[in-house]
Amino acid sequence: MEGLESFPEKKLFQAIFENSFEAIMIVDDHDCFVEVNSCACNLFGCTKEELLGRSIFDFLIGTLNSNNKERIQIRYLDGKNKTLKYKLVKDLLPNYKLLILTDITQLKLAEEELHRQHQRVKLFSEVTFKISQALQLEEILQTAVTEVQRILKADRVLIYQLFANGTGMAISEAVLPNCRPVLGVEFPEEVFPEEYRELYEKGRVKAIADVESQQANLIDCLIEFLHEWNVKAKLIVPILQNLNPKKGKGKRTPKLWGLLIAHQCTNTRQWQNFELELMQQLAAQIGIALSQAELRGNLEELVAQRTAKLREANRSLQEEINDRQKAEAALRRSEEKLSLIANGIPVLIAYVDKHQSYRFNNQAYQRWFGFSPHKIYGSHLKEVHGKEEYQKMKQYIDKVLSGETVTYEKDMTFQDGNIHTVNVTYIPHIHKQKKAVIKGFFALTSDISDRKAIERMKDEFISVVSHELRTPLTSIHSSLKILATGKLGNLSPKGHRMLTIADEQTDRLVRLVNNVLDLQSIQSGKVKMNKKACQANELMLEACQAMQTMANERGVTLFSQTVNFLVWADYDYIVQTLTNLLSNAIKFSPPESMIFLSASVESIEQKEKRQTSINYVTFKVRDQGQGIPLNQLETIFERFQQVDSSDSRKKGGTGLGLTICRQIIEGHGGKIWAQSCLGKGSTFYFTLPLLINKGGSFDE
Amino acid sequence: MSDKCILLIDDEEAIREVVQIGIEIEVGWQVLIASSGIEGIAIAENQQPNAILLDVMMPEMDGIKTLSNLKANSQTQLIPVIFLTAKTQAADKKQFQNLGVAGVITKPFNSMTLAGRVSKMLNWDK
Numbered sequence: 154m155e156g157l158e159s160f161p162e163k164k165l166f167q168a169i170f171e172n173s174f175e176a177i178m179i180v181d182d183h184d185c186f187v188e189v190n191s192c193a194c195n196l197f198g199c200t201k202e203e204l205l206g207r208s209i210f211d212f213l214i215g216t217l218n219s220n221n222k223e224r225i226q227i228r229y230l231d232g233k234n235k236t237l238k239y240k241l242v243k244d245l246l247p248n249y250k251l252l253i254l255t256d257i258t259q260l261k262l263a264e265e266e267l268h269r270q271h272q273r274v275k276l277f278s279e280v281t282f283k284i285s286q287a288l289q290l291e292e293i294l295q296t297a298v299t300e301v302q303r304i305l306k307a308d309r310v311l312i313y314q315l316f317a318n319g320t321g322m323a324i325s326e327a328v329l330p331n332c333r334p335v336l337g338v339e340f341p342e343e344v345f346p347e348e349y350r351e352l353y354e355k356g357r358v359k360a361i362a363d364v365e366s367q368q369a370n371l372i373d374c375l376i377e378f379l380h381e382w383n384v385k386a387k388l389i390v391p392i393l394q395n396l397n398p399k400k401g402k403g404k405r406t407p408k409l410w411g412l413l414i415a416h417q418c419t420n421t422r423q424w425q426n427f428e429l430e431l432m433q434q435l436a437a438q439i440g441i442a443l444s445q446a447e448l449r450g451n452l453e454e455l456v457a458q459r460t461a462k463l464r465e466a467n468r469s470l471q472e473e474i475n476d477r478q479k480a481e482a483a484l485r486r487s488e489e490k491l492s493l494i495a496n497g498i499p500v501l502i503a504y505v506d507k508h509q510s511y512r513f514n515n516q517a518y519q520r521w522f523g524f525s526p527h528k529i530y531g532s533h534l535k536e537v538h539g540k541e542e543y544q545k546m547k548q549y550i551d552k553v554l555s556g557e558t559v560t561y562e563k564d565m566t567f568q569d570g571n572i573h574t575v576n577v578t579y580i581p582h583i584h585k586q587k588k589a590v591i592k593g594f595f596a597l598t599s600d601i602s603d604r605k606a607i608e609r610m611k612d613e614f615i616s617v618v619s620h621e622l623r624t625p626l627t628s629i630h631s632s633l634k635i636l637a638t639g640k641l642g643n644l645s646p647k648g649h650r651m652l653t654i655a656d657e658q659t660d661r662l663v664r665l666v667n668n669v670l671d672l673q674s675i676q677s678g679k680v681k682m683n684k685k686a687c688q689a690n691e692l693m694l695e696a697c698q699a700m701q702t703m704a705n706e707r708g709v710t711l712f713s714q715t716v717n718f719l720v721w722a723d724y725d726y727i728v729q730t731l732t733n734l735l736s737n738a739i740k741f742s743p744p745e746s747m748i749f750l751s752a753s754v755e756s757i758e759q760k761e762k763r764q765t766s767i768n769y770v771t772f773k774v775r776d777q778g779q780g781i782p783l784n785q786l787e788t789i790f791e792r793f794q795q796v797d798s799s800d801s802r803k804k805g806g807t808g809l810g811l812t813i814c815r816q817i818i819e820g821h822g823g824k825i826w827a828q829s830c831l832g833k834g835s836t837f838y839f840t841l842p843l844l845i846n847k848g849g850s851f852d853e
Numbered sequence: 854m855s856d857k858c859i860l861l862i863d864d865e866e867a868i869r870e871v872v873q874i875g876i877e878i879e880v881g882w883q884v885l886i887a888s889s890g891i892e893g894i895a896i897a898e899n900q901q902p903n904a905i906l907l908d909v910m911m912p913e914m915d916g917i918k919t920l921s922n923l924k925a926n927s928q929t930q931l932i933p934v935i936f937l938t939a940k941t942q943a944a945d946k947k948q949f950q951n952l953g954v955a956g957v958i959t960k961p962f963n964s965m966t967l968a969g970r971v972s973k974m975l976n977w978d979k
Contacts, residue, residue, distance in 0.1 A: 620910070623939035623960035624865055631871035631964035638965065640878045663961050 176254040184208050217241050236261045273427050276304050284438050290446045294325035302327035309416040332418045344378045353391035354409040360388050360424035386422035388415040390432040394443045501598035509534045523568040553579035553594040573602040612677045619670040630659045668809035675816040682723040682820045686844050689716050689752045696731030708744035714751035719844035720770050726817045733810045734774040734837045741778035749775040769840040780831035790815045857882040860902035862893030864911045875964025890919030897929045909938040
């Protein structure tokens, strides 16, 4: 394409000038039109002829500057305005200016609308923000009415809450000082009929420019009411609250909660759409706030419930803590008391764990051995007592750690250098739940030196007295026997009788002395049972043989069962026991009666069922004598406890026989007891460990 | 048995008398008596009795000491000795037997049967 130079210049400009969408004009130094294009004629609404020669300021308001950015307005005869953008070229020709005008009225209107919209959005978001910032419903409502009143510049903005009975009340209000406030005033039911309610419920809004106009179509009573409050124009939007549907049931249903109302009191007012929109949007926000408040209310209720529960839990926890503290204090006091007692008593008290280390020692350890309880805490028994002593203790420690209570006696050297006899008891500390688990043991050691000394003195005393009695008894006994022979001279029958009495009583005194000494020996442990396997049959036969003479004298028959098993026993002591029982039976049997001696292992099956490894033989001595009262069956085994004290004199007993028997049987790990039927006889039983059952006859 | 001679050593006069009379009446043996160990050893040496009945508990020289002296003495060591004692415990009896006595008779005994018991112990009645 060729350049512009190739076109005739004048012709080109002429075409541009005439066809431009811009209004182009040339004005002289006096601002009078010299040339205008058709667009300019259209802009000014005049013909070219009407414009030429006239001043541009006949049409334009304002001044023209050369910076070209200014806007200018054109005023028409009918009063309407247009906004123009202009470009002024001053130095085009000497004394002439080129002026180009563009109509930007629509643009400006659009701009303004945009600005307004922006403002509204800004305002709305501000209000929404303020509402959302407020937590209390009252504050939200107050913010809403205040902001609407401020933006709308209405005389009064109020929130009207509808009550279930059809009445309502203004619960929030923003009102100018020159208007009467309606806050707190209850509106009668009539001013808000049911049909209004239904319409609002569907979301109807109502903008009334003039309450009295026909268009308003208000019921009379409402008009009256509005008069009363001097309302000329009003704008009403419903506040709908989205109710929470019941769980799992349907959609949320809007409920008419109230109305957001703007009043104009000084004059009628044409409400703008944006005002209506603002009100609607705020009403929607209030609706949301109401739902949130409801939710918050529920939440608060929930929180309150939880808080109450927590408080209750807290209280019981506190009570528990108090109780525990009390219990702990009581425990401390109890521990202090126990500690006082434990440290005060003259017994060694210790707790040893399963690894054989001391975990507790009382102060007696300090007093007796100079061991500080703190120093020996945690130390092994071997460390504290030394290797040699520990070897002696070990068998008992092994026993207690296998769950068995152990008691033994030993001699210990105290820190004063003296040797004391002590009694030691180990008690296992067995796990409460797991019985097989031994956690440790308690060791109690008491000084029995004094007791031992007294026992020794007692034993010596009995021994000495018994020995010292024997010598004069020998003389008396022998003298009487010699006299009884009659070889030293004859005595009268009465003299003989006296001699017999003296002889019998001397015999009795001898037995008494022997029994006292026997008992003392067995009890003091001086005598050790020399246990070995014994044929039960031999024991029984020997006892019967020993007593046969006495039985014959009394006319009593002895029956001994033949058995064939071995018992683990001291032969002499068991024969003594059987002899004693037979002697008692003979003494208390009437002439011509019988005494049965038998032995059996009848309890063997029962024992097997209980899986007891030790079986027993039960010996029985049954007589047909006078019997023993039930309440004396146990006491007869105690010292000097005969059924009838006259018996001992009558029968020549000592009152110690059964006590000795019991000592002997218990020394064998057996038991002795009696059963009786008054007038029919008594049976004495004792048990001994069975060694081997050779299948003897068990028949009586 | 009537030719037997017995020596009784006991510090108790009453015992000495009842034993002497009892044995004489029972079997008619001769009973020599001594009130102490020393006196007894002297009599034993001189009279050579068939047996000695020796009390254990005596002042100064007790029966055990007397026995050891008798056993140590070549003139008396073969004479059988029977202890007369108030010690009846098994342990005592065992101790006596170990000392080499022919027997132990515990007090109180019956002097009228004493000779029989001694004969039995010393196998004189066979």
